[in-house]
Amino acid sequence: MSFKPVLPDRTLLAFIAKTAQTIHRDQVKWRRYLHQHPETANEEFETTRFLTERVQRMGLMVRRIDMPTGVLAELRGKRPGPTVAIRSDIDALPVHEETGLPFCSKTPGRMHACGHDMHMATVLGAAAILTRCVDQLAGTVRFIFQPAEERPPGGARPMIANGALEKVEMIFGLHVDPHIPTGKIGIRDGVTMASVYDFNLTIHGRSGHAARPHTAVDAIVVASEIVGSLQTIVSREVDPMTPVAITFGKIEGGVARNVIAQEVKLTGTARTLSKSAQKQLPRLIKRTVAGICRARGASYTLEPIATYPVLSNSPETNAIFNATFTGLFGRGRVGTMSAGLGGEDFACYLEHVPGAMCRLGVMNRKIGADRPWHSPQFIADEAALPYGSALLAASVFTYTNSRRKR
Structure with missing residues (x-):
């Protein structure tokens, strides 16, 4: 009724x-x-x-x-x-x-x-x-x-x-x-309105001279790869009929043009209208970050800030x-x-x-x-x-x- x-x-x-x-x-x-x-x-x-x-x-x-x-x-x-x-x-x-x-x-x-x-x-x-x-x-x-x-x-x-x-x-x-x-x-x-998963991500590399990148781990390069790869969660790992967005609103790192960055900090948010995708996103983000850092010899700190339903x-x-x-x-x-x-x-x-x-x-x-x-x-x-x-x-x-x- x-x-x-x-x-x-x-x-x-x-x-x-x-x-x-x-x-x-x-x-x-x-x-x-x-x-x-x-x-x-x-x-x-x-x-x-x-x-x-x-x-x-x-x-x-x-x-x-x-x-x-x-x-x-x-x-x-x-x-x-x-x-x-x-x-x-x-x-x-x-x-x-x-x-x-x-x-x-x-x-x-x-x-x-x-x-x-x-x-x-x-x-x-x-x-x-x-x-x-x-x-x-x-x-x-x-x-x-x-x-x-x-x-x-x-x-x-x-x-x-x-x-x-x-x-x-x-x-x-x-x-x-x-x-x-x-x-x-x-x-x-x-x-x-969407669920919200807000997080801070820090990539830890190893600093060195810009002319000798093979002796260092460039945190900027690693962070860039992570930003791009996380978009494949949206395009390839979530049902395309499900609205999802992963966005980084702030990136900061490095000290000089001729010094390879040792650390990069990123501020991100993940949004979706799906309750099932809401549960998936933190796990998929962590898996992607961990995999890229391991492959590039970097480490990371992933800090969840807030979740809204x-x-x-x-x-x-x-x-x-x-x-x-x-x-x-x-x-x-x-x-x-x-x-x-x-x-x-x-x-x-x-x-x-x-x-x-x-x-x-x-x-x-x-x-x-x-x-x-x-x-x-x-x-x-x-x-x-x-x-x-x-x-x-x-x-x-x-x-x-x-x-x-x-």
């Missing part, structure tokens, strides 16, 4: 949509403050202070966590019911902003270039809406403001260890998308998103997005409870809001904030209504 979401009554939906517009000015202020004060992974101290102050002003209870940054806050309804969670990431990127916005980053080399400032303002907005509906709320809503999404091993697992998912039945998340127009969202059932969205949660957004804003605003090899540690929550991450459209070419994530020119349309906040707040009611009707 297929799952059929039960929407809140029209009066409540209309109230939520209207309230989202009413608080929009506050959301823009929150978002712009956060955008001007970006902090990278596990350094989000001012961000944490700001978020804590805002949720406490709303009357939410802040739970103590054994983490330097991040916030867990709760809103308890006036009636008994389930616990659901809404998650936002809070960290910025080590990117120097080039948008020219009047509220651009005040910290050189730091920028909210992935929209986490928008996420925080959206989730704060959902909290503000729900506090105004608390008499009708059955159960508890837990707001997870998670640090370190951008830097493996990520902040999701530490938040889980600190009780973020305690008694939670479903979790809602969203991510801004500069490829979807403002006023629309994207959803996808099942596998949506495949992000697989719950069809039931997506049905809630779809029905709720349509109920709020009308038909024709929900699309199906494609799967991709980007990674997201929201997937770690989905290992424990059902949930989904939808995409919130923030594209508006008139203001230049169409650049990709992580670009120094990334701009998000702030007109999207009420859409995201209303969706998250109303989805809580849709879930609790649907749960009672089962």
